[in-house]
Amino acid sequence: MKSQIKAGAVFSYLNMIVHIGVTFFYTPFMLSMMGQNEYGLYSLVYSVIAYLSVLDMGFGNAMIRFVAKNQAKGDKKKEHEINGMFLLLYLATGLIALIIGLILFANVNNLFGGSLSPDELAKTKIIMLILIGTVSLSFPLSVFDSYAIASERFVFMKALDIVKNLAIPAVMIPVLFMGGKSIAMVIVTSVFTLGYHIMTMFYCFKKLKMRISLKIKDLDKGLLKAIAAYSFWVFLNIIIDNLYNNTDQVILGSLCGTAVVAVYAVGAKISSLNVNFSTAISSLFLPKITKTLEEKDGDKKVSDIFIRVSRLQMYIMVLILAGFTVFGRFFIKLWVGDGYMDAYAIILLLIAPAVIPLTQNIGISIIQAKNKHQFRSIIYLVIAILNIAISIPLAAQYGGIGAAIGTALANIAGQIITMNLFYWKKIHIDIPKYWKNMIIFCLPVAVLSTIFIFITSSMTFTWLKLVAFAAIFLVCYLAIVLVYSDKYEKQLLHKIVKIRKK
Numbered sequence: 001m002k003s004q005i006k007a008g009a010v011f012s013y014l015n016m017i018v019h020i021g022v023t024f025f026y027t028p029f030m031l032s033m034m035g036q037n038e039y040g041l042y043s044l045v046y047s048v049i050a051y052l053s054v055l056d057m058g059f060g061n062a063m064i065r066f067v068a069k070n071q072a073k074g075d076k077k078k079e080h081e082i083n084g085m086f087l088l089l090y091l092a093t094g095l096i097a098l099i100i101g102l103i104l105f106a107n108v109n110n111l112f113g114g115s116l117s118p119d120e121l122a123k124t125k126i127i128m129l130i131l132i133g134t135v136s137l138s139f140p141l142s143v144f145d146s147y148a149i150a151s152e153r154f155v156f157m158k159a160l161d162i163v164k165n166l167a168i169p170a171v172m173i174p175v176l177f178m179g180g181k182s183i184a185m186v187i188v189t190s191v192f193t194l195g196y197h198i199m200t201m202f203y204c205f206k207k208l209k210m211r212i213s214l215k216i217k218d219l220d221k222g223l224l225k226a227i228a229a230y231s232f233w234v235f236l237n238i239i240i241d242n243l244y245n246n247t248d249q250v251i252l253g254s255l256c257g258t259a260v261v262a263v264y265a266v267g268a269k270i271s272s273l274n275v276n277f278s279t280a281i282s283s284l285f286l287p288k289i290t291k292t293l294e295e296k297d298g299d300k301k302v303s304d305i306f307i308r309v310s311r312l313q314m315y316i317m318v319l320i321l322a323g324f325t326v327f328g329r330f331f332i333k334l335w336v337g338d339g340y341m342d343a344y345a346i347i348l349l350l351i352a353p354a355v356i357p358l359t360q361n362i363g364i365s366i367i368q369a370k371n372k373h374q375f376r377s378i379i380y381l382v383i384a385i386l387n388i389a390i391s392i393p394l395a396a397q398y399g400g401i402g403a404a405i406g407t408a409l410a411n412i413a414g415q416i417i418t419m420n421l422f423y424w425k426k427i428h429i430d431i432p433k434y435w436k437n438m439i440i441f442c443l444p445v446a447v448l449s450t451i452f453i454f455i456t457s458s459m460t461f462t463w464l465k466l467v468a469f470a471a472i473f474l475v476c477y478l479a480i481v482l483v484y485s486d487k488y489e490k491q492l493l494h495k496i497v498k499i500r501k502k
Helices: 002-034 036-056 059-073 076-106 108-112 117-150 155-178 182-206 219-253 258-282 286-292 298-336 342-351 357-361 362-369 374-398 401-423 431-456 465-483 488-499
Strands: none
Touching: 002 036, 002 155, 002 182, 002 298, 002 374, 036 076, 036 182, 036 219, 036 258, 036 374, 059 076, 059 117, 076 108, 076 117, 108 117, 108 219, 108 298, 117 155, 117 182, 155 182, 182 465, 219 258, 219 401, 258 298, 258 342, 286 362, 298 357, 298 362, 298 431, 298 465, 298 488, 342 362, 357 401, 374 401, 401 431, 431 465
16 A cells, blocks of 8 residues: 555645645635634634544544554454444444533633623624534544545545545635635535545445444454553544634633634634645554564664654744744735734744644654554643643633743754654654754744845735745755655655656
Protein backbone atom coordinates (compact mmCIF):
# COMPACT_ATOMS: atom_id res chain seq x y z
CA MET A 1 0.00 0.00 0.00
CA LYS A 2 2.99 2.35 -0.41
CA SER A 3 1.30 3.84 -3.47
CA GLN A 4 -1.80 4.58 -1.37
CA ILE A 5 0.30 6.41 1.24
CA LYS A 6 2.11 8.48 -1.40
CA ALA A 7 -1.07 9.21 -3.33
CA GLY A 8 -2.89 9.85 -0.06
CA ALA A 9 -0.25 12.43 0.91
CA VAL A 10 -0.61 14.13 -2.49
CA PHE A 11 -4.40 14.19 -2.14
CA SER A 12 -4.07 15.45 1.43
CA TYR A 13 -2.09 18.45 0.30
CA LEU A 14 -4.39 18.95 -2.67
CA ASN A 15 -7.21 19.00 -0.14
CA MET A 16 -5.26 21.56 1.89
CA ILE A 17 -4.90 23.76 -1.18
CA VAL A 18 -8.63 23.49 -1.84
CA HIS A 19 -9.38 24.22 1.82
CA ILE A 20 -7.08 27.26 1.82
CA GLY A 21 -8.59 28.52 -1.43
CA VAL A 22 -12.11 28.11 -0.09
CA THR A 23 -11.17 29.76 3.22
CA PHE A 24 -9.42 32.66 1.47
CA PHE A 25 -12.17 33.50 -1.00
CA TYR A 26 -15.28 32.30 0.83
CA THR A 27 -14.65 33.51 4.40
CA PRO A 28 -14.65 37.30 3.70
CA PHE A 29 -17.82 36.91 1.63
CA MET A 30 -19.46 34.83 4.34
CA LEU A 31 -18.50 37.31 7.06
CA SER A 32 -19.86 40.25 5.08
CA MET A 33 -23.14 38.45 4.33
CA MET A 34 -23.68 37.01 7.82
CA GLY A 35 -22.22 39.77 9.98
CA GLN A 36 -19.89 39.44 12.96
CA ASN A 37 -22.58 38.46 15.49
CA GLU A 38 -24.15 35.73 13.32
CA TYR A 39 -20.78 34.18 12.55
CA GLY A 40 -19.80 34.38 16.21
CA LEU A 41 -23.06 32.61 17.14
CA TYR A 42 -22.40 29.87 14.57
CA SER A 43 -18.82 29.37 15.85
CA LEU A 44 -19.92 29.38 19.49
CA VAL A 45 -22.56 26.64 19.07
CA TYR A 46 -20.16 24.53 17.02
CA SER A 47 -17.60 24.78 19.82
CA VAL A 48 -20.17 23.61 22.39
CA ILE A 49 -21.43 20.67 20.31
CA ALA A 50 -17.84 19.68 19.45
CA TYR A 51 -17.56 18.46 23.03
CA LEU A 52 -19.84 15.56 22.07
CA SER A 53 -17.02 14.24 19.89
CA VAL A 54 -15.27 13.12 23.08
CA LEU A 55 -17.82 10.30 23.15
CA ASP A 56 -15.83 8.72 20.33
CA MET A 57 -13.81 7.45 23.31
CA GLY A 58 -10.88 6.55 21.09
CA PHE A 59 -12.86 3.85 19.28
CA GLY A 60 -11.87 5.23 15.86
CA ASN A 61 -8.14 4.86 16.45
CA ALA A 62 -8.68 1.56 18.23
CA MET A 63 -10.64 0.17 15.28
CA ILE A 64 -7.92 1.26 12.84
CA ARG A 65 -5.27 -0.41 15.00
CA PHE A 66 -7.08 -3.71 15.57
CA VAL A 67 -8.43 -4.04 12.02
CA ALA A 68 -4.97 -3.28 10.56
CA LYS A 69 -3.35 -5.90 12.81
CA ASN A 70 -5.82 -8.61 11.76
CA GLN A 71 -5.56 -7.63 8.10
CA ALA A 72 -1.78 -8.07 8.41
CA LYS A 73 -2.39 -11.54 9.87
CA GLY A 74 -5.04 -12.39 7.26
CA ASP A 75 -7.59 -13.26 9.96
CA LYS A 76 -10.87 -12.41 8.19
CA LYS A 77 -13.15 -13.95 10.84
CA LYS A 78 -11.63 -11.83 13.60
CA GLU A 79 -11.77 -8.77 11.36
CA HIS A 80 -15.53 -9.24 10.81
CA GLU A 81 -16.07 -9.65 14.55
CA ILE A 82 -14.14 -6.45 15.25
CA ASN A 83 -16.27 -4.57 12.70
CA GLY A 84 -19.45 -5.76 14.40
CA MET A 85 -18.14 -4.97 17.86
CA PHE A 86 -17.31 -1.39 16.94
CA LEU A 87 -20.62 -0.88 15.16
CA LEU A 88 -22.46 -1.88 18.33
CA LEU A 89 -20.24 0.37 20.43
CA TYR A 90 -20.86 3.31 18.13
CA LEU A 91 -24.62 2.75 18.07
CA ALA A 92 -24.58 3.01 21.85
CA THR A 93 -22.33 6.08 21.62
CA GLY A 94 -24.73 7.78 19.22
CA LEU A 95 -27.59 7.23 21.66
CA ILE A 96 -25.53 8.65 24.55
CA ALA A 97 -24.61 11.68 22.40
CA LEU A 98 -28.29 12.28 21.72
CA ILE A 99 -29.17 12.20 25.42
CA ILE A 100 -26.29 14.48 26.48
CA GLY A 101 -26.99 16.83 23.60
CA LEU A 102 -30.61 17.21 24.67
CA ILE A 103 -29.45 17.99 28.21
CA LEU A 104 -27.21 20.75 26.81
CA PHE A 105 -30.13 22.01 24.74
CA ALA A 106 -32.29 22.25 27.86
CA ASN A 107 -29.61 24.38 29.58
CA VAL A 108 -28.84 26.91 26.82
CA ASN A 109 -30.29 29.77 28.86
CA ASN A 110 -28.14 28.86 31.86
CA LEU A 111 -24.98 28.66 29.74
CA PHE A 112 -25.32 31.81 27.65
CA GLY A 113 -28.28 33.79 28.98
CA GLY A 114 -25.96 36.43 30.44
CA SER A 115 -24.14 37.26 27.17
CA LEU A 116 -26.59 36.48 24.32
CA SER A 117 -29.72 38.35 23.30
CA PRO A 118 -33.15 36.59 23.28
CA ASP A 119 -33.01 36.34 19.47
CA GLU A 120 -29.50 34.82 19.63
CA LEU A 121 -30.64 32.33 22.28
CA ALA A 122 -33.55 31.21 20.06
CA LYS A 123 -31.20 30.68 17.09
CA THR A 124 -28.73 28.87 19.35
CA LYS A 125 -31.39 26.31 20.28
CA ILE A 126 -32.29 25.60 16.63
CA ILE A 127 -28.63 25.23 15.59
CA MET A 128 -27.94 23.02 18.57
CA LEU A 129 -30.82 20.64 17.74
CA ILE A 130 -29.59 20.23 14.15
CA LEU A 131 -26.02 19.56 15.26
CA ILE A 132 -27.10 17.11 17.99
CA GLY A 133 -28.92 15.04 15.37
CA THR A 134 -25.94 15.18 12.99
CA VAL A 135 -23.42 14.11 15.63
CA SER A 136 -25.65 11.29 16.91
CA LEU A 137 -25.99 9.82 13.40
CA SER A 138 -22.32 10.38 12.56
CA PHE A 139 -21.08 8.10 15.34
CA PRO A 140 -22.33 4.75 13.94
CA LEU A 141 -21.52 5.86 10.38
CA SER A 142 -17.91 6.66 11.34
CA VAL A 143 -17.24 2.90 11.63
CA PHE A 144 -16.91 2.87 7.86
CA ASP A 145 -14.46 5.79 7.85
CA SER A 146 -12.21 3.89 10.27
CA TYR A 147 -12.43 0.69 8.22
CA ALA A 148 -11.44 2.50 5.01
CA ILE A 149 -8.44 4.11 6.77
CA ALA A 150 -7.37 0.78 8.31
CA SER A 151 -7.51 -0.68 4.78
CA GLU A 152 -5.24 2.22 3.70
CA ARG A 153 -7.72 3.53 1.12
CA PHE A 154 -6.46 7.06 1.48
CA VAL A 155 -7.08 8.19 -2.10
CA PHE A 156 -10.85 7.64 -1.89
CA MET A 157 -11.13 9.25 1.55
CA LYS A 158 -9.09 12.32 0.63
CA ALA A 159 -10.87 12.72 -2.73
CA LEU A 160 -14.20 12.63 -0.90
CA ASP A 161 -12.87 15.30 1.48
CA ILE A 162 -12.05 17.53 -1.48
CA VAL A 163 -15.54 17.13 -2.94
CA LYS A 164 -17.14 18.01 0.39
CA ASN A 165 -14.91 21.05 0.93
CA LEU A 166 -15.85 22.39 -2.52
CA ALA A 167 -19.55 21.52 -2.34
CA ILE A 168 -20.35 23.26 0.96
CA PRO A 169 -19.36 26.81 -0.15
CA ALA A 170 -20.78 26.19 -3.65
CA VAL A 171 -24.20 25.59 -2.08
CA MET A 172 -23.85 28.20 0.68
CA ILE A 173 -23.05 31.15 -1.62
CA PRO A 174 -26.51 31.23 -3.26
CA VAL A 175 -28.11 30.43 0.13
CA LEU A 176 -26.40 33.49 1.65
CA PHE A 177 -27.55 35.64 -1.27
CA MET A 178 -31.09 34.49 -0.53
CA GLY A 179 -30.76 35.72 3.05
CA GLY A 180 -29.63 32.54 4.82
CA LYS A 181 -27.61 33.03 7.98
CA SER A 182 -26.21 30.76 10.71
CA ILE A 183 -29.13 28.30 10.71
CA ALA A 184 -28.92 27.79 6.94
CA MET A 185 -25.18 27.28 7.17
CA VAL A 186 -25.45 24.55 9.77
CA ILE A 187 -28.14 22.75 7.74
CA VAL A 188 -25.97 22.70 4.61
CA THR A 189 -22.88 21.59 6.56
CA SER A 190 -24.80 18.80 8.28
CA VAL A 191 -26.24 17.45 5.03
CA PHE A 192 -22.78 17.18 3.45
CA THR A 193 -21.26 15.71 6.62
CA LEU A 194 -23.80 12.89 6.70
CA GLY A 195 -23.50 12.45 2.93
CA TYR A 196 -19.73 11.96 3.34
CA HIS A 197 -20.25 9.14 5.84
CA ILE A 198 -22.93 7.46 3.70
CA MET A 199 -20.71 7.50 0.61
CA THR A 200 -17.92 5.89 2.63
CA MET A 201 -20.32 3.21 3.87
CA PHE A 202 -21.28 2.24 0.30
CA TYR A 203 -17.59 2.21 -0.69
CA CYS A 204 -16.72 -0.16 2.17
CA PHE A 205 -19.49 -2.60 1.29
CA LYS A 206 -19.15 -2.51 -2.50
CA LYS A 207 -15.42 -1.96 -3.09
CA LEU A 208 -13.73 -3.27 0.06
CA LYS A 209 -16.22 -6.12 0.61
CA MET A 210 -16.51 -5.17 4.26
CA ARG A 211 -18.34 -7.75 6.37
CA ILE A 212 -19.84 -7.24 9.82
CA SER A 213 -20.52 -9.97 12.37
CA LEU A 214 -23.19 -8.98 14.90
CA LYS A 215 -23.21 -12.18 16.93
CA ILE A 216 -23.32 -10.57 20.34
CA LYS A 217 -23.16 -13.89 22.18
CA ASP A 218 -19.86 -14.72 20.48
CA LEU A 219 -18.11 -11.47 21.36
CA ASP A 220 -14.47 -12.02 22.31
CA LYS A 221 -14.34 -10.75 25.90
CA GLY A 222 -10.54 -10.60 25.84
CA LEU A 223 -10.58 -8.52 22.68
CA LEU A 224 -13.23 -6.23 24.15
CA LYS A 225 -11.06 -5.73 27.23
CA ALA A 226 -7.99 -4.94 25.08
CA ILE A 227 -10.02 -2.43 23.04
CA ALA A 228 -11.31 -0.78 26.22
CA ALA A 229 -7.80 -0.50 27.70
CA TYR A 230 -6.43 0.99 24.47
CA SER A 231 -9.41 3.28 23.84
CA PHE A 232 -9.53 4.79 27.33
CA TRP A 233 -6.28 6.69 26.86
CA VAL A 234 -7.11 7.77 23.31
CA PHE A 235 -10.46 8.91 24.74
CA LEU A 236 -8.62 11.02 27.27
CA ASN A 237 -6.60 12.56 24.43
CA ILE A 238 -9.82 13.44 22.60
CA ILE A 239 -11.14 15.18 25.74
CA ILE A 240 -7.92 17.15 26.01
CA ASP A 241 -7.89 18.11 22.32
CA ASN A 242 -11.42 19.45 22.69
CA LEU A 243 -10.45 21.41 25.80
CA TYR A 244 -7.61 22.99 23.82
CA ASN A 245 -9.55 23.61 20.60
CA ASN A 246 -13.01 24.65 21.77
CA THR A 247 -12.87 25.93 25.34
CA ASP A 248 -11.51 29.37 24.48
CA GLN A 249 -14.52 30.15 22.28
CA VAL A 250 -16.95 28.85 24.91
CA ILE A 251 -15.27 30.98 27.60
CA LEU A 252 -15.37 34.04 25.34
CA GLY A 253 -19.01 33.37 24.48
CA SER A 254 -19.93 33.27 28.16
CA LEU A 255 -17.86 36.32 29.17
CA CYS A 256 -17.61 38.58 26.13
CA GLY A 257 -20.40 37.84 23.61
CA THR A 258 -20.55 36.72 19.97
CA ALA A 259 -18.54 39.58 18.41
CA VAL A 260 -15.38 38.63 20.34
CA VAL A 261 -16.01 34.95 19.50
CA ALA A 262 -16.15 35.88 15.79
CA VAL A 263 -12.71 37.56 15.91
CA TYR A 264 -11.21 34.62 17.81
CA ALA A 265 -12.87 32.17 15.38
CA VAL A 266 -11.14 33.86 12.43
CA GLY A 267 -7.81 33.35 14.22
CA ALA A 268 -8.70 29.77 15.08
CA LYS A 269 -9.66 29.10 11.44
CA ILE A 270 -6.15 30.04 10.24
CA SER A 271 -4.62 28.06 13.11
CA SER A 272 -6.67 24.99 12.13
CA LEU A 273 -5.29 25.18 8.58
CA ASN A 274 -1.84 25.03 10.15
CA VAL A 275 -2.83 21.89 12.09
CA ASN A 276 -4.33 20.28 8.98
CA PHE A 277 -1.08 20.77 7.07
CA SER A 278 0.69 18.68 9.70
CA THR A 279 -1.90 15.92 10.05
CA ALA A 280 -2.24 15.59 6.27
CA ILE A 281 0.84 13.32 6.25
CA SER A 282 1.12 11.98 9.80
CA SER A 283 -2.48 10.70 9.88
CA LEU A 284 -1.65 8.30 7.05
CA PHE A 285 1.02 6.43 9.00
CA LEU A 286 -0.84 4.71 11.89
CA PRO A 287 -1.49 1.46 9.93
CA LYS A 288 2.10 1.43 8.57
CA ILE A 289 3.67 2.10 11.97
CA THR A 290 1.52 -0.60 13.58
CA LYS A 291 2.80 -3.12 11.03
CA THR A 292 6.42 -1.86 11.15
CA LEU A 293 6.58 -2.45 14.91
CA GLU A 294 5.92 -6.13 14.23
CA GLU A 295 9.15 -6.31 12.17
CA LYS A 296 12.72 -6.88 13.34
CA ASP A 297 14.37 -3.66 14.64
CA GLY A 298 10.91 -2.06 14.61
CA ASP A 299 11.84 0.67 17.11
CA LYS A 300 14.81 1.83 15.04
CA LYS A 301 12.77 1.87 11.84
CA VAL A 302 9.96 3.81 13.51
CA SER A 303 12.42 6.38 14.90
CA ASP A 304 13.82 6.84 11.39
CA ILE A 305 10.27 7.40 10.09
CA PHE A 306 9.72 10.00 12.83
CA ILE A 307 12.83 12.01 11.87
CA ARG A 308 12.14 11.75 8.14
CA VAL A 309 8.50 12.83 8.36
CA SER A 310 9.18 15.55 10.95
CA ARG A 311 11.80 17.14 8.67
CA LEU A 312 9.34 17.25 5.77
CA GLN A 313 6.67 18.76 8.00
CA MET A 314 9.20 21.21 9.43
CA TYR A 315 9.64 22.85 6.03
CA ILE A 316 5.90 23.53 5.85
CA MET A 317 5.24 24.50 9.48
CA VAL A 318 8.20 26.90 9.70
CA LEU A 319 7.24 28.50 6.38
CA ILE A 320 3.70 29.15 7.65
CA LEU A 321 4.94 30.65 10.92
CA ALA A 322 7.65 32.79 9.31
CA GLY A 323 5.41 33.94 6.48
CA PHE A 324 2.55 34.87 8.77
CA THR A 325 4.87 36.66 11.19
CA VAL A 326 6.13 38.88 8.37
CA PHE A 327 2.94 39.39 6.35
CA GLY A 328 0.09 38.35 8.64
CA ARG A 329 -1.02 41.78 9.83
CA PHE A 330 -1.22 43.05 6.24
CA PHE A 331 -3.08 39.91 5.18
CA ILE A 332 -5.70 40.18 7.94
CA LYS A 333 -6.40 43.84 7.12
CA LEU A 334 -6.85 43.15 3.41
CA TRP A 335 -8.73 39.87 3.94
CA VAL A 336 -11.39 40.63 6.58
CA GLY A 337 -10.80 44.27 7.54
CA ASP A 338 -9.70 46.38 10.49
CA GLY A 339 -12.42 44.95 12.73
CA TYR A 340 -10.52 41.66 12.93
CA MET A 341 -6.96 42.93 13.53
CA ASP A 342 -6.76 41.23 16.95
CA ALA A 343 -6.84 37.96 14.99
CA TYR A 344 -3.19 38.57 13.97
CA ALA A 345 -1.92 38.37 17.56
CA ILE A 346 -4.31 35.48 18.31
CA ILE A 347 -3.01 33.49 15.33
CA LEU A 348 0.64 34.03 16.25
CA LEU A 349 -0.04 32.98 19.85
CA LEU A 350 -1.73 29.81 18.60
CA ILE A 351 0.64 28.75 15.80
CA ALA A 352 4.08 29.71 17.20
CA PRO A 353 4.10 27.23 20.13
CA ALA A 354 2.40 24.65 17.91
CA VAL A 355 5.27 24.38 15.40
CA ILE A 356 7.16 21.78 17.45
CA PRO A 357 4.24 19.42 18.26
CA LEU A 358 2.87 19.74 14.72
CA THR A 359 6.16 18.70 13.14
CA GLN A 360 6.16 15.80 15.62
CA ASN A 361 2.55 14.76 14.99
CA ILE A 362 3.63 11.36 13.74
CA GLY A 363 4.77 10.70 17.31
CA ILE A 364 1.11 10.44 18.32
CA SER A 365 0.62 7.60 15.83
CA ILE A 366 3.78 5.92 17.16
CA ILE A 367 2.68 5.94 20.80
CA GLN A 368 -0.81 4.81 19.78
CA ALA A 369 0.66 1.93 17.77
CA LYS A 370 2.85 1.02 20.77
CA ASN A 371 -0.14 1.37 23.12
CA LYS A 372 1.92 3.80 25.25
CA HIS A 373 -0.23 6.92 25.01
CA GLN A 374 -1.24 6.82 28.69
CA PHE A 375 1.45 9.28 29.82
CA ARG A 376 0.60 11.78 27.08
CA SER A 377 -3.05 11.63 28.07
CA ILE A 378 -2.36 12.30 31.77
CA ILE A 379 0.05 15.17 31.10
CA TYR A 380 -2.23 16.79 28.54
CA LEU A 381 -5.20 16.53 30.88
CA VAL A 382 -3.31 18.37 33.63
CA ILE A 383 -2.12 21.04 31.19
CA ALA A 384 -5.62 21.41 29.68
CA ILE A 385 -7.12 22.04 33.11
CA LEU A 386 -4.41 24.62 33.83
CA ASN A 387 -5.14 26.18 30.44
CA ILE A 388 -8.77 26.73 31.45
CA ALA A 389 -7.76 28.13 34.82
CA ILE A 390 -5.34 30.57 33.16
CA SER A 391 -7.56 31.50 30.23
CA ILE A 392 -10.67 32.50 32.19
CA PRO A 393 -9.11 35.49 34.02
CA LEU A 394 -6.99 36.41 30.98
CA ALA A 395 -10.05 36.31 28.70
CA ALA A 396 -12.05 38.44 31.16
CA GLN A 397 -9.25 41.02 31.15
CA TYR A 398 -7.90 40.91 27.59
CA GLY A 399 -10.60 39.15 25.52
CA GLY A 400 -9.52 36.85 22.71
CA ILE A 401 -5.81 37.68 23.03
CA GLY A 402 -5.90 36.73 26.73
CA ALA A 403 -7.51 33.37 25.93
CA ALA A 404 -4.84 32.72 23.27
CA ILE A 405 -2.05 33.52 25.77
CA GLY A 406 -3.42 30.87 28.14
CA THR A 407 -3.46 28.28 25.35
CA ALA A 408 0.09 29.19 24.27
CA LEU A 409 1.51 28.75 27.77
CA ALA A 410 -0.20 25.38 28.11
CA ASN A 411 1.17 24.21 24.76
CA ILE A 412 4.75 25.13 25.69
CA ALA A 413 4.58 23.28 29.00
CA GLY A 414 2.79 20.17 27.76
CA GLN A 415 3.34 19.64 24.06
CA ILE A 416 6.93 20.88 23.83
CA ILE A 417 8.85 20.37 27.07
CA THR A 418 7.14 17.35 28.63
CA MET A 419 6.32 15.39 25.47
CA ASN A 420 9.80 15.74 23.99
CA LEU A 421 11.29 14.25 27.13
CA PHE A 422 8.77 11.41 26.91
CA TYR A 423 9.45 10.70 23.22
CA TRP A 424 13.18 10.62 23.96
CA LYS A 425 13.35 8.67 27.22
CA LYS A 426 10.39 6.29 26.94
CA ILE A 427 9.60 5.85 23.23
CA HIS A 428 13.28 5.83 22.21
CA ILE A 429 12.94 8.41 19.43
CA ASP A 430 16.10 10.35 18.64
CA ILE A 431 14.82 13.71 19.93
CA PRO A 432 18.31 15.35 20.16
CA LYS A 433 18.66 14.71 16.42
CA TYR A 434 15.23 16.27 15.85
CA TRP A 435 16.18 19.45 17.76
CA LYS A 436 19.53 19.68 15.99
CA ASN A 437 17.69 19.60 12.66
CA MET A 438 15.16 22.19 13.83
CA ILE A 439 17.64 24.70 15.28
CA ILE A 440 20.08 24.57 12.35
CA PHE A 441 17.24 25.14 9.90
CA CYS A 442 15.42 27.87 11.88
CA LEU A 443 18.45 30.14 12.39
CA PRO A 444 18.73 31.33 8.75
CA VAL A 445 14.91 31.48 8.49
CA ALA A 446 14.83 33.78 11.55
CA VAL A 447 17.42 36.06 9.92
CA LEU A 448 15.40 36.11 6.67
CA SER A 449 12.18 36.93 8.55
CA THR A 450 13.84 39.76 10.51
CA ILE A 451 15.13 41.36 7.30
CA PHE A 452 11.65 41.25 5.71
CA ILE A 453 9.96 42.62 8.85
CA PHE A 454 12.37 45.56 8.81
CA ILE A 455 11.77 46.19 5.08
CA THR A 456 7.95 45.99 5.29
CA SER A 457 7.38 47.64 8.69
CA SER A 458 6.38 51.05 7.31
CA MET A 459 4.79 49.91 4.04
CA THR A 460 1.15 50.03 2.95
CA PHE A 461 0.09 46.93 1.04
CA THR A 462 -2.34 46.13 -1.75
CA TRP A 463 -3.10 42.50 -2.67
CA LEU A 464 -0.74 42.70 -5.65
CA LYS A 465 2.08 44.16 -3.57
CA LEU A 466 1.52 41.59 -0.80
CA VAL A 467 1.64 38.68 -3.25
CA ALA A 468 4.81 40.05 -4.86
CA PHE A 469 6.67 40.44 -1.56
CA ALA A 470 5.41 37.04 -0.34
CA ALA A 471 6.68 35.44 -3.57
CA ILE A 472 10.14 36.98 -3.03
CA PHE A 473 10.11 35.72 0.56
CA LEU A 474 9.09 32.24 -0.63
CA VAL A 475 11.94 32.09 -3.16
CA CYS A 476 14.45 33.04 -0.44
CA TYR A 477 12.93 30.45 1.90
CA LEU A 478 13.09 27.69 -0.72
CA ALA A 479 16.75 28.52 -1.28
CA ILE A 480 17.39 27.86 2.43
CA VAL A 481 15.43 24.58 2.18
CA LEU A 482 17.42 23.49 -0.86
CA VAL A 483 20.75 24.12 0.90
CA TYR A 484 19.58 22.38 4.07
CA SER A 485 17.80 19.33 2.56
CA ASP A 486 19.44 15.91 2.86
CA LYS A 487 20.00 13.23 0.22
CA TYR A 488 16.59 11.58 0.72
CA GLU A 489 14.74 14.91 0.40
CA LYS A 490 16.68 15.89 -2.73
CA GLN A 491 15.83 12.51 -4.27
CA LEU A 492 12.17 13.02 -3.30
CA LEU A 493 12.18 16.47 -4.94
CA HIS A 494 13.83 15.00 -8.04
CA LYS A 495 11.09 12.35 -8.28
CA ILE A 496 8.36 14.97 -7.94
CA VAL A 497 9.92 17.14 -10.69
CA LYS A 498 10.37 14.07 -12.88
CA ILE A 499 6.71 13.06 -12.46
CA ARG A 500 5.59 16.61 -13.35
CA LYS A 501 7.71 16.60 -16.52
CA LYS A 502 6.05 13.35 -17.62
